[in-house]
Amino acid sequence: MTRALRLLRRRLVGSVFVLLIVIIGSFLLLEAAPGDAVDAYIVSTGGDAGMIELLRHRWGLDQSELTRLANYLWALLHLDLGQSVTFSRAIRDVILERLPTTLILMGSATALSFGLGSTLGVYAGARPGSFRDRFLSIGSLALYAVPGFWLGLVLIVIFAVDLRWLPVGGIETIASGKTGLARAADIATHLVLPVSALGFIYLALYLRMMRAGMAEAWRQDFVLAARARGLRQRRIVLAHVARNALLPLVTMLGLQSAQMLGGSVVIESVFAVPGLGRLAQEAVAGRDTPLLLGIILVSAVVVVVINLLVDLAYAVLDPRVGASEGSA
Amino acid sequence: MSELTISRRGLLAGSALLLASTALPAIGFAQTPKKGGRLIVAADSEPRNLNPAIVASNGVFFISSKIVETLAEASFDGKDGLQPRLALSWEGAADGLSVTFKLRDGVKWHDGKPFTSADVAFSALQIWKPLQNLGRTVFKDLAAVDTPDDLTAVFKFAKPTPFQLIRNALPALSSVVPKHLYEVGKIEDNPANNAPVGTGPFKFAEYKAGQYYRLTRNDAYWGKDEPYLDEIVYQVLPDRTSAAAALEAEEIQLAAFSAVPLADLDRISKVPGLKVITKGYEGLTYQLVVEINHRRKELADLKVRQAIAHAIDKDFVVKTIFLGYAATATGPVPKNDPQFYTADVPTYSFDVAKANALLDEAGYKRADDGKRFALKLLPAPYFNETKQFGDYLRQALAAIGIDAQIVNNDSAAHIRAVYTDHAFDLAVGPPVFRGDPAISTTILVQSGIPDGVPFSNQGGYKNAELDALIAKASETLDTATRTELYKDFQKKVAADLPLINVAEWSFISVARDTVGNIANNPRWAVSNWADTYLES
Numbered sequence: 077m078t079r080a081l082r083l084l085r086r087r088l089v090g091s092v093f094v095l096l097i098v099i100i101g102s103f104l105l106l107e108a109a110p111g112d113a114v115d116a117y118i119v120s121t122g123g124d125a126g127m128i129e130l131l132r133h134r135w136g137l138d139q140s141e142l143t144r145l146a147n148y149l150w151a152l153l154h155l156d157l158g159q160s161v162t163f164s165r166a167i168r169d170v171i172l173e174r175l176p177t178t179l180i181l182m183g184s185a186t187a188l189s190f191g192l193g194s195t196l197g198v199y200a201g202a203r204p205g206s207f208r209d210r211f212l213s214i215g216s217l218a219l220y221a222v223p224g225f226w227l228g229l230v231l232i233v234i235f236a237v238d239l240r241w242l243p244v245g246g247i248e249t250i251a252s253g254k255t256g257l258a259r260a261a262d263i264a265t266h267l268v269l270p271v272s273a274l275g276f277i278y279l280a281l282y283l284r285m286m287r288a289g290m291a292e293a294w295r296q297d298f299v300l301a302a303r304a305r306g307l308r309q310r311r312i313v314l315a316h317v318a319r320n321a322l323l324p325l326v327t328m329l330g331l332q333s334a335q336m337l338g339g340s341v342v343i344e345s346v347f348a349v350p351g352l353g354r355l356a357q358e359a360v361a362g363r364d365t366p367l368l369l370g371i372i373l374v375s376a377v378v379v380v381v382i383n384l385l386v387d388l389a390y391a392v393l394d395p396r397v398g399a400s401e402g403s404a
Numbered sequence: 405m406s407e408l409t410i411s412r413r414g415l416l417a418g419s420a421l422l423l424a425s426t427a428l429p430a431i432g433f434a435q436t437p438k439k440g441g442r443l444i445v446a447a448d449s450e451p452r453n454l455n456p457a458i459v460a461s462n463g464v465f466f467i468s469s470k471i472v473e474t475l476a477e478a479s480f481d482g483k484d485g486l487q488p489r490l491a492l493s494w495e496g497a498a499d500g501l502s503v504t505f506k507l508r509d510g511v512k513w514h515d516g517k518p519f520t521s522a523d524v525a526f527s528a529l530q531i532w533k534p535l536q537n538l539g540r541t542v543f544k545d546l547a548a549v550d551t552p553d554d555l556t557a558v559f560k561f562a563k564p565t566p567f568q569l570i571r572n573a574l575p576a577l578s579s580v581v582p583k584h585l586y587e588v589g590k591i592e593d594n595p596a597n598n599a600p601v602g603t604g605p606f607k608f609a610e611y612k613a614g615q616y617y618r619l620t621r622n623d624a625y626w627g628k629d630e631p632y633l634d635e636i637v638y639q640v641l642p643d644r645t646s647a648a649a650a651l652e653a654e655e656i657q658l659a660a661f662s663a664v665p666l667a668d669l670d671r672i673s674k675v676p677g678l679k680v681i682t683k684g685y686e687g688l689t690y691q692l693v694v695e696i697n698h699r700r701k702e703l704a705d706l707k708v709r710q711a712i713a714h715a716i717d718k719d720f721v722v723k724t725i726f727l728g729y730a731a732t733a734t735g736p737v738p739k740n741d742p743q744f745y746t747a748d749v750p751t752y753s754f755d756v757a758k759a760n761a762l763l764d765e766a767g768y769k770r771a772d773d774g775k776r777f778a779l780k781l782l783p784a785p786y787f788n789e790t791k792q793f794g795d796y797l798r799q800a801l802a803a804i805g806i807d808a809q810i811v812n813n814d815s816a817a818h819i820r821a822v823y824t825d826h827a828f829d830l831a832v833g834p835p836v837f838r839g840d841p842a843i844s845t846t847i848l849v850q851s852g853i854p855d856g857v858p859f860s861n862q863g864g865y866k867n868a869e870l871d872a873l874i875a876k877a878s879e880t881l882d883t884a885t886r887t888e889l890y891k892d893f894q895k896k897v898a899a900d901l902p903l904i905n906v907a908e909w910s911f912i913s914v915a916r917d918t919v920g921n922i923a924n925n926p927r928w929a930v931s932n933w934a935d936t937y938l939e940s
Contacts (some may be wrong), residue, residue, distance in 0.1 A: 124467075174613075207590075251616070350640075
């Protein structure tokens with residue numbers, strides 16, 4: 077347990093610096109983008125010079141960049157994410173409202189791509205070079221090459237418009253008054269299509285990785301030893317070959333979480349899911365710097381936490397990690 | 405299926421004529437409106453402020469016009485194109501210094517308090533004049549609002565103000581909000597800005613960010629038997645393709661403001677149970693305009709501007725980019741405006757040879773590579789059509805030896821580049837005509853506007869004659885004389901080309917056949933929908 081704690085502490089200290097760099101970098105990037113929040117706002121309203129000046133003053137945009145950055149960091153020290161100008165609300169509330177949706181979407185999609193991807197990978201990797209291996213590899217690669225929004229639209233046309241099995245978009249039925257299990261079922265129905273669209277794209281990664289790892293493992297001496305001992309094929313595949321190929325996939329899981337967040341921007345728009353990705357897009361379009369920084373910060377924390385969990389999982393899965401701990 | 409639609413629409417048009425004499429809205433139509441039901445509508449954006457008295461924009465009206473009412477609404481057949489809402493009548497004094505509104509009796513706010521002239525006075529003086537994006541211009545000379553009794557409001561102006569302008573401004577600029585909720589605290593921070601309270605047929609019920617807005621029936625509404633619907637739900641659908649899919653899947657019943665892309669309309673119109681409606685936006689006309697930076701010496705030359713006008717095939721633009729859902733433009737007032745439009749202006753036929761000759765004459769000969777000079781072209785990103793026209797314009801200019809380089813920006817960057825930094829040579833913009841040239845049209849050519857004002861003359865154009873004409877029209881009280889001045893304005897703009905008007909278009913609704921009383925006024929999508937109903 078102390079090992080886990082030490083790992084945690086080391087990671088946290090490192091993370092604070094990473095986050096600080098991320099925040100300052102994002103702030104400067106967004107400042108470099110032409111136009112500010114007022115410019116983005118008056119696109120839909122118009123207005124005269126006096127009104128524009130009034131808005132810039134109210135939203136604090138008449139201060140210098142440095143002052144605003146300093147103010148933001150100071151507030152952040154007090155765990156205050158600030159006010160969103162696009163929503164006229166506290167950023168913490170806006171983000172907390174959307175975070176669960178994105179986490180559920182990401183989590184389910186990751187589970188789908190990891191679960192199905194690695195299972196199919198085992199199936200393909202059990203006999204590298206066979207027909208089923210080739211078929212699965214090509215099929216998953218084709219899916220990987222498909223743009224996310226297009227896959228989403230195709231799923232909508234087939235399952236929501238033509239067959240009408242599933243809803244077109246949204247996270248739950250509007251003002252349905254459902255509670256408890258009925259509501260959970262409703263949300264689950266709404267998530268089937270977006271989760272599939274997001275999950276199927278990344279399925280190929282896990283499948284290929286599992287398959288490649290297994291193909292590699294087949295050539296190892298311990299497989300030969302297992303065969304020599306007369307173990308059954310099924311046992312060799314699962315306990316010896318697949319288990320050894322599993323480790324890189326867990327690493328991938330951590331890396332993938334960041335990419336998933338990026339992919340959810342598109343999927344959330346197509347399926348009208350009120351998540352963090354869409355919020356980020358709106359924050360950029362609205363030049364809502366503090367909101368975008370808040371989203372980046374929260375996303376960064378999510379990614380750091382996931383990777384931490386992955387590291388801890390590693391220790392459980394691979395006894396060698398524990399063995400070398402003393403010297404590390 | 406489509407035959408049924410046509411016959412119903414024919415009946416709508418026919419009965420509209422009959423109704424002209426009664427001025428009663430929508431009772432006894434082709435079909436008796438049914439009571440009840442939830443209308444689900446697609447919404448593509450979520451306005452941050454839902455108070456239409458502060459933000460007079462279509463995005464806000466789309467939702468809040470059902471909750472907060474104006475003094476009058478636009479009408480196809482009412483006197484001066486208006487029909488009464490909170491005001492029953494309006495009369496301007498001959499000296500242009502006052503306008504008297506008689507208000508509707510027995511109207512209640514959604515919280516039960518009575519609506520009186522004090523609310524109108526408060527809204528006008530504390531909100532429209534100092535805070536509203538459009539009201540700050542139109543009501544700039546409003547000095548006081550007298551309230552001799554609860555049902556009379558007399559607007560007093562410090563300088564003579566044309567009654568025609570005030571009248572034309574009523575549908576968009578006169579949203580009345582309750583004084584008793586707004587008189588405490590800062591108006592901009594009032595919670596009612598996000599959960600509006602009004603007198604309208606629907607009450608604000610809830611808003612789930614990123615998901616939907618829900619409005620419920622106002623049982624105490626002043627309109628007899630109205631509203632018919634129990635609920636209106638605006639489902640937020642940021643992706644335009646999914647709006648079409650949601651209509652087909654019967655998850656929503658109406659997509660207004662061209663939420664369904666033009667390219668999908670042909671297919672969608674063939675889907676049984678869906679109808680495509682082009683009516684109901686006559687009062688919300690957008691203009692496709694080439695904005696010109698007159699600081700560029702080549703563009704300061706009238707011959708060059710004429711050459712560009714001749715190089716644009718307006719018919720092609722209407723047919724190919726707008727797929728026919730638009731009209732070619734002749735000048736700064738759209739053809740469908742009933743009061744001001746004149747066709748008697750200089751026009752520019754599509755004539756590439758003439759355009760080339762004009763450029764030669766101006767002294768900009770083709771170089772060895774066939775090019776005369778290069779320009780920076782910034783198409784506004786707000787509409788697909790403005791971007792597509794940018795691509796077309798680039799090709800049209802190439803044909804006359806002008807090398808246009810397209811600069812693509814997102815909305816905020818575009819606004820900054822064109823209206824503050826003036827970092828453009830040509831820009832494609834979609835200004836809105838709001839029923840009177842003085843509201844948002846004359847500022848497109850008027851000089852002396854500070855940097856940073858969007859949708860205004862930021863091209864450095866200066867024409868003393870035109871400025872004098874605009875100033876004169878703004879203080880001319882007689883409606884006929886004022887109208888003539890604006891006709892002269894159109895002629896002068898078309899002759900000197902401070903900007904080039906290419907086309908005029910408006911939006912399109914797609915609805916299920918079950919939605920009744922659609923598009924029965926020129927600002928239907930942003931009107932109160934009290935008479936809209938759903939067949940079961």
